[in-house]
Amino acid sequence: MPVIIREAVNRTVLNVISNILFSEDVADLSAPGAQPFRGLIVPVLEEWSKSNVSDAFPFLAPIDHLFGSRRRISIHLAKLFNFFDQEIVQRRLARNGTGTGSKKNNDVLDILLERHAMSKLTRQEIITFLTVCTFIEYLFCLQILYVCGMFICFISVQDMFIAASDTSTVTVQWAMAQLLRHPEKMDKVRNELATCLAAGSSDFVRESDLDNLPYLHAVVKETLRLHPAVPLIPREVATNGVSLGGFPIPIGMGVVVNLWAIGRDPMVWPQPNKFVPERFLAAGADEAVHFQGKDDYTYRPFGAGRRVCPGMDYALRSVPLLLASLVHKTEWRLPDGMAPEDIDLNDCYGTVLNLATPLGAVPVSTV
Template identity: 35%
Template sequence: MESYISLVCLSAGIFAPVLIILLLKCKKATDSMARNIPPGPPAWPIFGNIFYLLGTMPHQKLYNLRPKYGPVIWLKLGSVNTMVIQSANAAADFFKNHDLPYANRVVPDAMTAWSFDQASLGFAPYGAYWRMLRKIFSTELLVQRRLNDSTVIREKFIDRLVDWIEEEAAASPGLGGSGEVELPHLLFLMALNLVGNLILSRDLFDLKSKEGQEFFNAMNNVMVWAGKPNVADFWPFLKWLDPQRIKKNMVKDMGIAVNLAASFVKERSQQNISDSKKANKDFLDMLLEFKGDGKEWHDKISDHNISIIILEMFFGGSETTSSTIEWVLAELLRSPETMKKVKEELHRVIGPNKKIKESDIDKLSYLQAVVKETLRLHPALPLLLPRYSTKDTNYMGYLIPKGTQVFVNAWAIGRDPDVWEDPSSFKPERFLDSTIEYNGQNFEMIPFGSGRRICMGLDLAHRILHLCLATLLWSFDWQLDISSTPETMDMRERMGITLRKLVPLRAIPKKRLQ
């Protein structure tokens, strides 16, 4: 923290004259808009309000501004106009009435490494290429027919996760013959291999794979660099200098992941040359053979772009899924009564000596309520992915200038006191008689976003989350180690682009007798 503040001060000191000139040039335009923008805290000269984004939990700092300034807040982050949306009503107005002019994503300087922003579905500009990718995903990978056909793959890898947990527990003996396991890494590898089979038809790493550990570390670092406050984003003319070396570090760590994805693409390209009549084609085959849709997009997708698309699938399918499962298990471990209710439902629905199937998910209403409550409190992307306005807009009576970036604070919306009773407490029962879903249509809870750029993998994530959790809770009785209690369990957050537990979850799995 101290080094970051020192670096900001140093950068501002060096470039203060330039900044002052820019501020004076913009003053007239800023003054003309000032009466029509949302309320917000006073801005410091040059720095603006960037100190609200310092530290590991900017989503919480922004939430704490709501009692004073309301659900829509205006900030000046260096030279960047910023609006923060922090209530269900404000989010509903934004996504229902202003989705199109805000359809473009803000691209942090870090995400321009390897041209990730131009090739990926998540960051690509709203236009022909983005629409083409979205169509491919919705018709070739995430369509219900393909999701139904891939049920056996999900069940296979979640069963393998159970084996890994038993293996790790046996290798770390503790009281009663069972030791602790650190769950995040195991969950990540499970999700990574699962996604690998869905798109590449192959396993990627085994439990002891050195390459798998390196990839895990690289992807973890990518999430950190992507979410780290960067002075080059606050003052774009500093991008060439990269004063915090965030872009440099991102190029290095993302390069490890990109090179791995590129190796898969190269290997498959060579195979397809010699096997052009391959019968069972997967998602990677389809990308390699894509020739354009003949309408908006006429080009073949480059091998580099395919590598980025594959890498994005790894990011989205493994990082967010594994972090959410970790949060669910953490909440259950510190709420024994809730854990007991989930177990009772599993016994009632599944019955003795039976194996969890994906078809059982719809019958597990209490488990679904637990997942919803966890996503309400711990959305994987607490500030979603910021957007920006492509034209001046009138939003809720405010005149929002073109180029304004917008944070939708999903973490704050999940704690909106106008919607949720006792919003900071973990109470799955609130969803048992509720029609609220996380499909982007109920703005009280939008962990996957909403509108045109809602997460495409929502249905897949729903299946993986529930099947994995049901299997882990059915296969093991989970306990904290003797030095931990539900009351003292560390639930602090660590913010990258995704929201993880600061202290990775460790727990003791006791194999349940069927």
């Protein structure tokens, strides 16, 4: 039975976030079908991505608040708030010694409750913080303001959209699709992992192993070059005297930076449409095509400047770790009758750049 890679990775990503926040898994990796926690998030994101009449006619905002998606969002958010409120209640009971579970978990909730005990944070502020942390992987147009020495977060939904899907998940999915399409590259990743982990005592890939897995990182880099999760970045020209390709761009004009096209520029990348992780291993290549770039802008899958992706460092640890965990000691086979070249690498662009056809593969344990 094929596993839908995107679904499995997405559940794992959710569990990573929930464990950082309150030391619990919120998604069941083995249960098929809809997940209760995801069921709390997805309706909010769906409503967020819909247009409101007041987007075009701001004076009609009161009507949206009464009948539009803003009203439905508050109903869905109330359910999520209630979920976090229960988490707070249970943790406080455990800390008082009257509930079950561990008294101290050294997670974000513990830190927030300590601030609460010092009267530096209200319960509602804790709930707001947990909610924003949950969405931060999903949200794209968002601003975080720091108020009163503690985070109070306001989400500013711009007039475009909310990313209802998550960047790390699609990147892992693209990497798996390319590795299954190129079995010889998959073998290289697996051999590198086997060699690296044979030197240690663990069967599991750990974050500390990542420093010894250059080919794995090259695969992630090549995946981001060909399939940047966020392919288009909107910007507004902020100064006078800007020109692009000889055309003057007036101040205030909107421009769109096309990371997808930059990654496939034949002037920069030989055989631009081919999946060749080795190009990132050539002598000096790593220096020249580092994510932060040099002075040129030939490789910027996380954007650039003041608005550069703040999740970059986290993504550059979590994406390789997720990918390595998927392929280490598990062989992935394509569904019966499917050849590597049958994998559909066409993309579709909604809020992130996704595979048009979800990737399914059959895991076979090699332990």
